[in-house]
Amino acid sequence: MSQEPPEKMMFQLTLRRRGISDQAVLRTMEEVPREAFVAAGDRGHAYRDSALGIACGQTISQPFVVAYMTEQLQLQKSHKVLEIGTGSGYQAAVLSRLCAHVLTVERYRTLADSARARLEKLGYFNIEVMLGDGFDIPAGAGDFDRIIVTAAMEQIPENLLQRLQVGGILIAPVGPHHGTQTLVRMTRTESGFDRKELVDVRFVPALKGIAREL
Numbered sequence: 001m002s003q004e005p006p007e008k009m010m011f012q013l014t015l016r017r018r019g020i021s022d023q024a025v026l027r028t029m030e031e032v033p034r035e036a037f038v039a040a041g042d043r044g045h046a047y048r049d050s051a052l053g054i055a056c057g058q059t060i061s062q063p064f065v066v067a068y069m070t071e072q073l074q075l076q077k078s079h080k081v082l083e084i085g086t087g088s089g090y091q092a093a094v095l096s097r098l099c100a101h102v103l104t105v106e107r108y109r110t111l112a113d114s115a116r117a118r119l120e121k122l123g124y125f126n127i128e129v130m131l132g133d134g135f136d137i138p139a140g141a142g143d144f145d146r147i148i149v150t151a152a153m154e155q156i157p158e159n160l161l162q163r164l165q166v167g168g169i170l171i172a173p174v175g176p177h178h179g180t181q182t183l184v185r186m187t188r189t190e191s192g193f194d195r196k197e198l199v200d201v202r203f204v205p206a207l208k209g210i211a212r213e214l
Helices: 006-017 023-031 040-045 063-073 090-096 109-122
Strands: 080-084 101-106 127-131 144-149 164-174 181-188 193-201
Touching: 006 023, 006 063, 023 063, 023 090, 063 090, 063 144, 063 164, 063 181, 063 193, 080 090, 090 101, 090 109, 090 127, 101 109, 109 127
Parallel strands: 080 101, 080 144, 101 127, 144 164
Antiparallel strands: 164 181, 181 193
16 A cells, blocks of 8 residues: 655644544545645645745645635535636635536636646546636626635625625635735625634735736
8 A cells, every 4th residue: 555645644634633624625635636736846845734836926825724715615516616816726626526616717817727727637627717807707607606715805895795696605815915814704695694704814915807917
């Protein structure tokens, strides 16, 4: 039997120690090859519990934050999920193993194209990568059971909340673009939205529009 590398075992242990208890999430974190989503020079650090830089000045979130946000979404196999901020495609890959379909939106063409190619090569076929503006999702994309934002928003736009189905959950880091944000979970009810503040995080800013360069 092949031995797991020590970093990979520590990775799983760290997630459990920090409170991730959903077995499906833990199993998915183990199965998705994080080393395929980081820069070549960072492959040796892929399973360290820290954020790493990727192209276009963006980052791949630390594994704990990916697992925590995923767990908080309470995903079901039938769900249609919207992700804003594709980055390397790692979070989308994790989501895709726990739901029916992921639409992930990225404003940098370089990142969108490389994530699309990477996800196809790895066999994640229920993910659609779209070059677009996360603040302006096309009406034709429909509504979603879950929405996850992986960049800091100063506030959650009303038009994004309206894309949630009743019973749906949105998770986003909310706060100043430079500094600490709070992860906020919004649940849509028959009468409005329930808001819950979760933990403090640090994300790169969510910017409007499609990037002109890159």
